[in-house]
């Protein structure tokens with residue numbers, strides 16, 4: 034099987050989906066920044082739960098409900114260990130990165146952000162780490178500010194940070210790894226600067242959680258968010274890490290069942306965090322699937338995954354750099370496992386359509402980074418994003434197809 | 445080498461996308477319309493000079509993929525001299541063709557877009573300039589977007 038030839042060891046057969054032909058060619062799945070594939074172990078965990086233990090959590094006194102509750106809370110404990118949170122109470126289950134950020138903006142933001150305050154973001158943020166803050170700013174009269182990205186190499190200027198952390202800045206929210214540029218930001222340094230000034234920090238770990246070891250205490254952030262589906266887990270589940278002290282001070286996000294201690298017609302007392310922030314029946318199977326994904330990633334070893342990512346990222350960048358008529362985005366060294374590019378005279382969507390006809394799944398468009406695209410002066414880019422099941426042989430094939438595309442469009 | 449793709453990217457399409465016809469502003473245009481595809485950032489602006497019931501002159505500017513550029517270019521060659529009613533009829537027929545692959549009657553050069561129906565993600569690219577044309581002859585001022593049409 035082609036996919037295991039040089040992919041990371043010990044995953045043979047775990048991803049049956051990769052072993053298929055698309056448009057008559059062996060599938061090369063290079064759209065992992067959008068969502069990753071799920072190993073059999075994760076699918077099996079979902080099946081086992083639904084076939085043996087399914088019930089609602091925290092409600093029934095019967096055996097199945099006990100099992101479901103235990104499994105759900107075990108997943109929380111597992112998530113806490115996965116990112117080295119101090120306790121499971123610091124883990125709130127969400128639908129994903131987007132909901133995690135919205136939760137912080139609506140709950141923490143509503144209480145602590147006032148007119149005249151500043152929310153500092155960067156120019157490389159995903160729409161999900163821009164729009165919730167715009168909405169909050171509109172509601173409160175706060176202002177947004179953006180740390181600049183310097184050109185096609187896509188780096189943030191750390192030397193500009195101190196000047197930007199003015200006394201009116203109350204929050205710094207930024208991405209760990211850019212889904213468009215592949216930049217890996219030194220988030221621990223950023224958080225240290227912010228912390229010294231009493232500024233609250235939120236890290237968008239959507240692109241890093243499944244790709245490298247994560248330690249919230251080492252990073253020193255107050256909030257960190259990620260999505261299960263970008264790290265071998267199911268869609269519909271994600272994690273918000275919040276430092277205990279902050280979660281304690283925050284008002285509820287949504288109201289409903291599961292989050293209350295007692296409810297009267299006019300008044301309610303809430304459970305403690307994290308349950309206070311989980312109104313309604315949660316995605317129980319999703320949490321269980323996410324736990325299986327975390328176990329799976331740790332079996333492979335997140336250091337190994339990070340190493341493999343960087344090898345593929347560097348290999349692809351080098352191969353593409355040797356082509357004529359190509360514009361590459363993102364850092365030349367120390368990049369994550371993805372490449373964004375444009376072929377001169379060929380629109381990204383035409384690249385993606387032709388590649389798809391060769392069985393290669395790419396993404397073309399603005400990658401939910403429209404402000405960044407505008408800054409770079411492009412409307413869209415094509416992107417290949419890798420994971421541990423991808424190989425250098427696949428990248429060779431991809432480069433071959435890009436050359437064919439250039440010929441086809443006479444570029 | 446790309447036989448399966450030649451249906452989509454016919455030679456005529458590649459030619460028009462590389463050397464678009466009527467690619468300019470139109471001084472004295474009395475109708476303009478903009479089309480935008482927010483998914484890929486494609487933009488097209490059509491400039492029309494409509495006298496009485498007839499499209500006297502038409503030109504376009506914009507940016508986008510090969511399909512949307514070629515569609516805009518060929519559209520301008522097809523609509524010159526047409527009546528407002530004919531533009532609407534052509535819109536319907538092109539729309540049918542790019543979504544089903546079947547064309548109702550002889551569409552001339554526009555028939556090169558029949559292959560688009562096999563690529564559902566690209567139908568919007570082909571149809572975008574046509575929405576703009578429809579808006580122009582109907583005198584709509586609002587930019588049209590592929591995302592409000594479905």
Ligand SMILES: Cc1ncc(COP(=O)(O)O)c(C=O)c1O
Pocket residue numbers: 066067128129130131132159161162208210211212237239240260401
């Ligand atoms: C950097 C980054 N932030 C946030 C998101 C949003 O994640 P989700 O759609 O899973 O909420 C994504 C995924 O597209 C991303 O790449």
